[in-house]
Amino acid sequence: MPAVSKGDGMRGLAVFISDIRNCKSKEAEIKRINKELANIRSKFKGDKALDGYSKKKYVCKLLFIFLLGHDIDFGHMEAVNLLSSNRYTEKQIGYLFISVLVNSNSELIRLINNAIKNDLASRNPTFMGLALHCIASVGSREMAEAFAGEIPKVLVAGDTMDSVKQSAALCLLRLYRTSPDLVPMGDWTSRVVHLLNDQHLGVVTAATSLITTLAQKNPEEFKTSVSLAVSRLSRIVTSASTDLQDYTYYFVPAPWLSVKLLRLLQCYPPPDPAVRGRLTECLETILNKAQEPPKSKKVQHSNAKNAVLFEAISLIIHHDSEPNLLVRACNQLGQFLQHRETNLRYLALESMCTLASSEFSHEAVKTHIETVINALKTERDVSVRQRAVDLLYAMCDRSNAPQIVAEMLSYLETADYSIREEIVLKVAILAEKYAVDYTWYVDTILNLIRIAGDYVSEEVWYRVIQIVINRDDVQGYAAKTVFEALQAPACHENLVKVGGYILGEFGNLIAGDPRSSPLIQFHLLHSKFHLCSVPTRALLLSTYIKFVNLFPEVKPTIQDVLRSDSQLRNADVELQQRAVEYLRLSTVASTDILATVLEEMPPFPERESSILAKLKKKKGPSTVTDLEDTKRDRSVDVNGGPEPAPASTSAVSTPSPSADLLGLGAAPPAPAGPPPSSGGSGLLVDVFSDSASVVAPLAPGSEDNFARFVCKNNGVLFENQLLQIGLKSEFRQNLGRMFIFYGNKTSTQFLNFTPTLICSDDLQPNLNLQTKPVDPTVEGGAQVQQVVNIECVSDFTEAPVLNIQFRYGGTFQNVSVQLPITLNKFFQPTEMASQDFFQRWKQLSNPQQEVQNIFKAKHPMDTEVTKAKIIGFGSALLEEVDPNPANFVGAGIIHTKTTQIGCLLRLEPNLQAQMYRLTLRTSKEAVSQRLCELLSAQF
């Protein structure tokens, strides 16, 4: 290369650059630059017309000043003037200045466009190249409007030189990226596709980039590119390393083009069988080459070779259809996991993440778990460790969750600050998603808080509380565990929050143990109080008032605390208000009212984990969603949780420190005042004992609510934002009486309030219901009562429907719920000895008399709970009847007006399989059937 050309053309520029470099200080540099700018300005404004060379020199100086980071606000016109010069170097500098400095000054663009138009028409390939470069650099809409029609013609014209074709293809690509609407599809597209067959590999490379982008938006139009790309690829991968001359890079034939062709193929599904066979051969060849000894020791050789290999693996994963290739890809990546090149380890981890979501290779990826865990521990580069965390997250499933979560937790102790929060979110999600038993989940989250409390966001600790509240099997354990964790002399504030909330709800479950008596629990929490921030203190105050309800014996102690000046006169308005209100509430309210107001939190509606939402937000939606979607199939049954409910309930479902902790939504709004109910206060306790939110009449949720009443008689049947319906009922033999309480939760009256009981035609003859109409006006905040007298004439299956219509404000409201009057309500328990039981059991051996159901446990298999449910169901629970003490046996008589039906039942739990077998024998088939249905749904 001749040494002559390097800047010798512009001595003034070289001098200026030297001057700048010799400046000792920033100030000196700025001074020198300002001097130069003034000089150039005066030259540009001067009377004497500047020749091309001077213009070029000054424009170049301006460019240099701009690159130093200074703003340039003149010289554009001079640069545009240079464009129309016939001298190549002047034109070239003009174009460079515009490419670097012009964004979209529309007046200027018009002038530039003129110059470009001339150069494009010049048929001088060098000038055309400069013009095309300028369009691609600026790429504005005005330029697209001017040239998007023209460039395709240049691209496919027969006499266009190769180098111009290359520029035209990439220039068109740029315009299509900024203004796809301005690039017309047409005849030229098919000719562009055929450029894949061009002899000049540079043309093919440029064209492949263009086709790939166009094909993403117009797959139909560019379909034929698939077979052409495959045959081109095939020719490249089978060529000897010298065949492609200068397109061979360190013994790798055309690596750039190979990567681009493989990328193009990822725009399409696997091709037809004929082409597919050829493609599979290509991919196998690429995989085989990875195993061959390297042709050069240079890193460039292995990089280029592996660039093609990784792109091939991307295509294999994208097609996700050839198990054999997927497994080979996975093995290859497995080798890279232990490669000495950091870059390869990084890319292998990254690539395996996507491989983990394919069902064909998920298991194969899992076999590398130890290597990945090791990477987490030993990699010295944080970005590589980050990839390892991602991969562990991606390969996690039920089988390895405990190990992966444990490793992530232990890594968290030393993890880089920059990725701690993300790891915390990932651990929280995995722990919840793959929790086999929830004690493990609780332990994991408490560990998270212990190890990385500062990085545990609100979503994480909200979620653990939601889960503990929704799962009654874990509540006692959670209370015990947080109590123990709080014993640590220094514990994170997040732990105090979780501990405060959980003990406030479930502290009673561990209060029997003298080591965690109510007073000890209180003192433990209160010892942390003064170290905490305001929101946490507010939460603890709510815990204290909940303690007043749970443990009447600590009431005086808590009142003393609330009464102290530091609470009652706290400068913080929220704390002061809580202290005042809670103190008042604890003083004036009767035990019943306290119990009502401070009732345990109702279950939170199931919905998408807020943590997952946060991770998605953090990582960008695509990465996480894809992973979740693809993994969903495998994890359907893991938690057995229902599909996420609509987000309408979000306001209630997230406990926040300042939100209404007591869940007063269901109770009178002013905690300190007497409840505005007309039903006795003794009733309220029952009414609120089990509230659940049912939004729509006979919505799926209302079935659940209905089922809750099978084994009990009192509670909340229905609740929305306006209305609450509570029930209290009693039954004796074939008669019953039900009190229905309609509570107006608003401050506005309900008009034309009309509840109606509806029995279907089938039900009508078997069940008599009598009631009186209620007052059509229900005042705001008031409760009205309706009594229903019930007579069971004969056995029945369906349940009556309660329909309520009323006007609220200007709108008509209509609510329907099933009224839980079920056949088992007319049960009378019968005690009998073992001998009698089996005798009767044998008597009812007719096949029609027996109904049996084997089903999976939906709730934890707790003996005491089961006993309570059987008794609540109405039958007697017979102890020491069944030879197997784990089984439950019951007996009773269903009373109807016409007849009495003896019933025997037997429930056999299988703890190992988490299954039950329920057998019912009665003298009437329909009765056996219905009772079996009703009771099965309870476990």
Add this chain to the structure above:
Amino acid sequence: MMRFMLLFSRQGKLRLQKWYLATSDKERKKMVRELMQVVLARKPKMCSFLEWRDLKVVYKRYASLYFCCAIEGQDNELITLELIHRYVELLDKYFGSVCELDIIFNFEKAYFILDEFLMGGDVQDTSKKSVLKAIEQADLLQEDESPRSVLEEMGLA
């Protein structure tokens, strides 16, 4: 596609910048500052790739100069690394054992070479011969012109 390419020194001086997507001056400066800080803080032997904002960054250090490219999510990191290497080879061949000073004093040449190699963020031609031939031709044009312009300047034309 490549979003931008930066050349900067170990001292954090920007030597060359090429943007393939319209970006405001203010945003450019912010990104350059931020990314330089990230890359310069990394130790040798660390991996050449990192996630940065929503982009992938591929960088490599040659003597005192860092070559740093930002590419999009689906782009191939290794081939980008070799793209950098090929550019360095082109500079080296053109300047003959290129050093940072060559790029400082002949920044416009460094741009021209880059433009022959990359366009709109995609590789135009990977053949070293093709690229150098194009640059050589341009230089010949310049040589043809140079004497003339000197003559002109002296008022002899």
